[in-house]
Amino acid sequence: MSYAAFTKKVARINDLLCTANLLVWDARVMMPPGGVEARGHQLATVTDYARLLAVSSGMQRTIDSALEDLRGAAEDDPRLRAVRAASDGIAVLSRIPGSLLAEAAELKTRGQAVWAKARAANDFDAFAPLLTRTVEIQRQIAEAIGHDGHPYDALVAGYEPGMSWARLQGLYGEIKAGLLPLIDQALGKPRPRTDFLDRSYPVDGQKRFASAIAARMGYDFSRGRLDDTVHPFEISFTRGDVRITGRFRENWLPGGLFAVWHEAGHGMYEQGIDPAFTRSAFTTDFINLYAVGGASFGMHESQSRLWENRVGRSRRFWELHFGALRDVFPEQLGDVSPEEFWRSVNVARPSLIRVEADELTYDLHIILRSEIEAALICGEVAVKDVRALWAEKVEAYLGLKVESDMLGVLQDVHWSSGMIGSFPTYTLGNVMAAQLFETAATKPGIAEGLDTGDYAPLRSWLGDNVHRFGRSRTPEAILIAATGRGLDVAPYLRHLAEKAAAMGDS
C-alpha cells in the first residue's frame, strides 16, 4: 500500500519533469520569438512543483513508510532499490537550499543571453562577472551537497554517480599519455583529401540519408521524430516519445549526418529502457530534476559516441553505405571513393573548437576544461585568470595559439547555463563506448552484423546490457556486468591507436 503511494507520487513528479522536457523541446524547435518570456515562467513553475513535491515532508513520510513496509525485502528487490534511488537523489536535492536553486535558475536564464552577446563581441570581460557569480553559486551548491575533499566532486557526481576529481585525474593522465604521441604521429602524415565535403548538398537529401541510416541503426521513428535546430540534442517524454534534432548545412556534409547518428544513439538508449520503468524512480533524475532514463550523463554519451564514431566513422560502414549516399548526391560525390570518404571524416588535426574536434584530439578539449573548472570551484584560479590559463593549456595540449575569446574561453554554452562538472562526462562517454564496443564485438553475430550492415545484433546487445536498466544500476555496475570490469581506458586507447594506424596506412 505505501509502496503504491510511493510509485504514484514518483509518477507524478516524472509527469511534471517530462512536461518540463516538452517545454524545453518546444522552445528550441517550435516556439515563435514572442513566447520566450512566458516560457521561462512556465518552465520554472513546472520544475519548481516537481522539486516541491520531491522535497516535501509528505514525500519523506511516503518514503519512510515504504521502507518500513519493505523491511525484510531482499537487497536486490526492485521495489527496495526504487525507493532507495529516489531517497538518495532527494536527499541530495534537499540539501540544496531552494533559494540557491532559484538564483542558479535565474543566472542560467540571464547567462545565455549575456554569454551569446559576449561571444559575438569576442569579449570575455563582458562575461566574467556572470561567470564569477556562477562559480560562487555552484561552489555553494557543492558545499551544501557535501564532499570528502574537493568541492568539484560534489558537482561531478551529480552528472556521474561515483565519479570524483581524483579518479578523473588518474584517467586523464592515462589518456594524455596515450593520446599525445598518437597526435604527433598523425601530424606527420599527409592530409587526406576533403575537398568534396563542402560542395553543395541539398538538405533534404542529407536528411533522408541520415534518417534512413538512423532507422537502420535502430532508432524507432514511431516513438520519436527528427527536427531541425541550431544545436542538435535528444530529449524524451517517456520511452514512447524520444525526439532528436539535427542541424544540416548545405555546404558541410558530415556535420548533419554525424549529429543525427549521435543523437540517435542517445535516442535508442531512452527508447530501450524497460517499459516497467516508465514514470518511475528509474527514469527520474532527482538531483538535476530531469526526466531521463540513462544511468548517467557519461553512460548516455557512450551510446551517442558509439553509434556516431565506432559505427558511423568506421571504414566498413562507408564501404557498405557510401553507395547509397552517392545515389542521393551522384554529381557531388561522383569523383569520390568509399575509402576517400571514410578518410575525409576521420582527419585528425588539432583545432581550437571542441565541437569540431576529431576523435583523436577531442578529449584534450575536455581535459583542459575539467582542469579549469576544478581549479575555479576550489578557488585555486580566479575568473579573471581563466582566459590566460585557457591559452596556456591549448598551447600545451594542442600546440595551438588561441586567437580570440570566441575561439577560446567563450566557445561553449555550458558555463553560461550553470553546468560546471558536466564536461568530464564527454570523455567518460568515449571511454565507456570503447569498452562496451570492444566487448560487444566478441559476441555472437555482432561483428558479422557490422560487416554486413545489420546493426540489429549490436543494438540488441546494448539494449540487453545497457539500455533496459535505465537508472536502476550505476554506470559502474553496468560496465562490470557487461564487460567484466569497471571503467578501463585501455580499449579506448587501443581503438584510437588502431584508427591512427589505419589512417596512416594509405
Added chain:
Amino acid sequence: MSYAAFTKKVARINDLLCTANLLVWDARVMMPPGGVEARGHQLATVTDYARLLAVSSGMQRTIDSALEDLRGAAEDDPRLRAVRAASDGIAVLSRIPGSLLAEAAELKTRGQAVWAKARAANDFDAFAPLLTRTVEIQRQIAEAIGHDGHPYDALVAGYEPGMSWARLQGLYGEIKAGLLPLIDQALGKPRPRTDFLDRSYPVDGQKRFASAIAARMGYDFSRGRLDDTVHPFEISFTRGDVRITGRFRENWLPGGLFAVWHEAGHGMYEQGIDPAFTRSAFTTDFINLYAVGGASFGMHESQSRLWENRVGRSRRFWELHFGALRDVFPEQLGDVSPEEFWRSVNVARPSLIRVEADELTYDLHIILRSEIEAALICGEVAVKDVRALWAEKVEAYLGLKVESDMLGVLQDVHWSSGMIGSFPTYTLGNVMAAQLFETAATKPGIAEGLDTGDYAPLRSWLGDNVHRFGRSRTPEAILIAATGRGLDVAPYLRHLAEKAAAMGDS
C-alpha cells in the same frame, strides 16, 4: 502584500494551464504515435495540480486576505475585479467533487476512441452507453454547480457567463423565424457554379495565400505559427505565443482557406489581450481549468466568425484578393471571375454535416443540438431516443432525411469529450460577430479599409473594444460598451437577409 501573494499564485496556476495547452497542441500536431499513453498522464497531472492549487485552502486564505486588504477599494479597481473573478470561478470549481472531474476526464479520454470507432462503424448503439454515462456525469456536475431551474443553465454558463436555456430559447426562436424564410427563398434560386473548387490546388500555394491574408488581417506570425492538423484549432500559451492550425486538402480549395482565417480570428483575440493581463485571473478560466484570454466561448467564436465570414466571405474581399489567389493558381482559376468565386463560397443549401454548413443554415444545426442536449440533461429524453429525435429535427429544420449515424448523431466530437453546453456558443458567436461588425462599419476608416483591403482599422477597433479586455469583462458588458446594447439578433438577421438578397441578385 496579500494582493501580490494572490497574483503570484494565480500566475503559477496560469503557467500550469498554459503548459497543459502545450501538451495538447503537441499531442495534436507533433507527437509520434508512441507518445499517446504517457501524454494522457502528463496532461492529467499538470491539470490536476492547477486544480489542487486553485481549490486549496491556501488559495482561499490568500483570496480572503486580498479582499480584506482591498476593502474600500473602488468597485472597478482592477485588483478587486481580478480577485473576484478568480474567487467566483474557483467557487464554481470547488463545488464540483474532484472524483466527478476525474471520472469526466477518464470518460473523455476513453470517449474519443469509442466515438471514433462507433462513427467509423456507423453505429450509434456502440456509442450510446458512453454517452449515457457522460450525460449522467454532466448532470451531476450541473447539480453540484447549482442552478435556478434548468440543469443545462449550469453547463451553458460555464462556457458563456450569464447565459441560460431560457434566454437561448428566446434567441433561437427569433433566429428560426428569421432564417427559415431565407432558406426557402435561397432554395428557389439557381445554384451558382462551384465546378472549379475541387480542381487540384497544391497545398503549398493554398497555405501561402491563406497565411499572407491572415497576416494582412493582423495575425502576428512572430507571436504564433500555423501548422497542419486533422481538426483546425487555435490555442495559446500567453499572448506572445498563440498558435493556429489548418487542414488543407488538395482537391477542396475553400476548406483550407476559410479555416485559417477562422483560426486567425481566434488568434488575433488572444494576441490582442492587454499585456498587463498576462498570467493573471483575466487570462485564466478557473471553471474549465483552461488558460484562455477571451471573455467567453461565444465572444471568442464571434472573432473567428467575423474574420471568416464577414470579411473572408464578403463580395468586396474577393474583388480585392481573387487576383492574388489566381496568381498562385493561374491554370486552375483561369476561367473564374472574382464574382463567380465569391458566389461559390457562399452557396446556401441545407446539408447534413454541421462543419460543412453555409452561413444561412449553420445555426439550425446548432439549435437542434442545443435542444437535444437540454432535453438530455434534464432527463426529458433518453439517450436511446436521441437518434430518432435527431432525424426528426433535421427533417423539420433542414428538410433532409438523415441517411446514417455518421452523417447524423455521430458527426460531432463534442459529446465524446464531455462537452455538453458548448454548442450554443457557436450561434452566440455568429450573433455577436454581426452586432460588432455592424457597429464597427460605422466607425472612421473601417468601411474604407474594408473597401481597399486595409484591415488594420477593423482589427484595431476590435482590439480596443473586445480583445484587450481579456476575461476582465463579461461578454454582455463588452457588447454594451462597444455597440450600445446587449445581445441583439437583429444585425445578424439583417446580414443574412442582405447576403441572401445579394446572392439572388445575379
